[in-house]
Amino acid sequence: MTTEPAIRTRALRKTYRSFTLREVVAVEGLDLDVPVGGVHAFLGPNGAGKTTTIRMLLGLVRPDSGSIRVLGHDFPDGLERAVAGVGAIVEQPRFFPAFSGRRNLLLLARGIGGSERAVDALLDQVGLGARGGDAVRKYALGMRQRLAIAATLLKDPRLLIFDEPTNGLDPEGIHDVRRTMRDLADQGRTVLVSSHALGEVEQVADTASIVVRGRLVASGPVAELVGASAASSVRVRVSQPAVAVGLLSAQGWGVRQDGDVLVVDGAPDPSVVSQVLAAGGVHPSELALVRPDLESVFLQLTGSDRGAVVAP
Numbered sequence: 001m002t003t004e005p006a007i008r009t010r011a012l013r014k015t016y017r018s019f020t021l022r023e024v025v026a027v028e029g030l031d032l033d034v035p036v037g038g039v040h041a042f043l044g045p046n047g048a049g050k051t052t053t054i055r056m057l058l059g060l061v062r063p064d065s066g067s068i069r070v071l072g073h074d075f076p077d078g079l080e081r082a083v084a085g086v087g088a089i090v091e092q093p094r095f096f097p098a099f100s101g102r103r104n105l106l107l108l109a110r111g112i113g114g115s116e117r118a119v120d121a122l123l124d125q126v127g128l129g130a131r132g133g134d135a136v137r138k139y140a141l142g143m144r145q146r147l148a149i150a151a152t153l154l155k156d157p158r159l160l161i162f163d164e165p166t167n168g169l170d171p172e173g174i175h176d177v178r179r180t181m182r183d184l185a186d187q188g189r190t191v192l193v194s195s196h197a198l199g200e201v202e203q204v205a206d207t208a209s210i211v212v213r214g215r216l217v218a219s220g221p222v223a224e225l226v227g228a229s230a231a232s233s234v235r236v237r238v239s240q241p242a243v244a245v246g247l248l249s250a251q252g253w254g255v256r257q258d259g260d261v262l263v264v265d266g267a268p269d270p271s272v273v274s275q276v277l278a279a280g281g282v283h284p285s286e287l288a289l290v291r292p293d294l295e296s297v298f299l300q301l302t303g304s305d306r307g308a309v310v311a312p
């Protein structure tokens, strides 16, 4: 069994020139490791360098420096062999709107010698089996996106790269695309999905890398990234919030107030919060531990300017 990642970049760097000829560093010293199998989320705020990185991984943009290895092939010499095993969606896919989804796929399949049976299997696989005969113009955005995923699967790629595939989709579309990504990973393929919407990928991603201003700030299994954030909070509802804020702040804990609800950061656990309040004569009507999610980890990292790397 090989432990070689599906994607490995080292010290990857890419700069652009702005209109005023100022140097814009899009990607700076990026070491990205995407393990084989599973869904890997590539996360970062807008402008963090995700699209630039993905374009470099696909050979569409040439890095200034650094190395790229995809599916065991080093760039630039192995680019062609690497890309043969990659299916990608980097822009809004285009289809003939008047043709059915099935006919669109058949046209694409013909170009690479794919069979009619394979097209039908792919339509089923992305959940479009029943709608394959409808004109694409009647498809919702999420359905078009799933048709695009089916198109990338025509050449049976081991690695799928999707740049913000849920952009502009409604909740149902997001759900469908997410489920399709999960299915693909469960078949043993590797899925790299970029997103700035963490909530959308947290449920489906096994591992993640977070980039800020072109640099990697955290990477590893999603559960570990979330677990590494010590910042669980305690949420309390109290009848005397002003008194409670005084009591809790006196412990050195951070307190955020929203009406009669307080969120306490830095307390060891809910029972200690309860004891401190009770000792001051305040009895909460609600008390709950708020577990950190990927979003809170992300906010911590992006707010903390080039935070420490969390090793996988």
Ligand SMILES: Nc1ncnc2c1ncn2[C@@H]1O[C@H](COP(=O)(O)OP(=O)(O)OP(=O)(O)O)[C@@H](O)[C@H]1O
Binding pocket: 016, 017, 018, 024, 025, 026, 027, 044, 045, 046, 047, 048, 049, 050, 051, 052, 053, 196
């Ligand atoms: N062709 C280009 N010319 C000049 N600057 C560019 C070019 N492409 C990207 N940039 C700049 O590089 C930086 C990274 O952009 P990139 O699109 O890679 O980020 P991103 O994380 O994908 O963001 P988004 O989610 O908004 O697409 C940004 O500052 C962007 O303005």
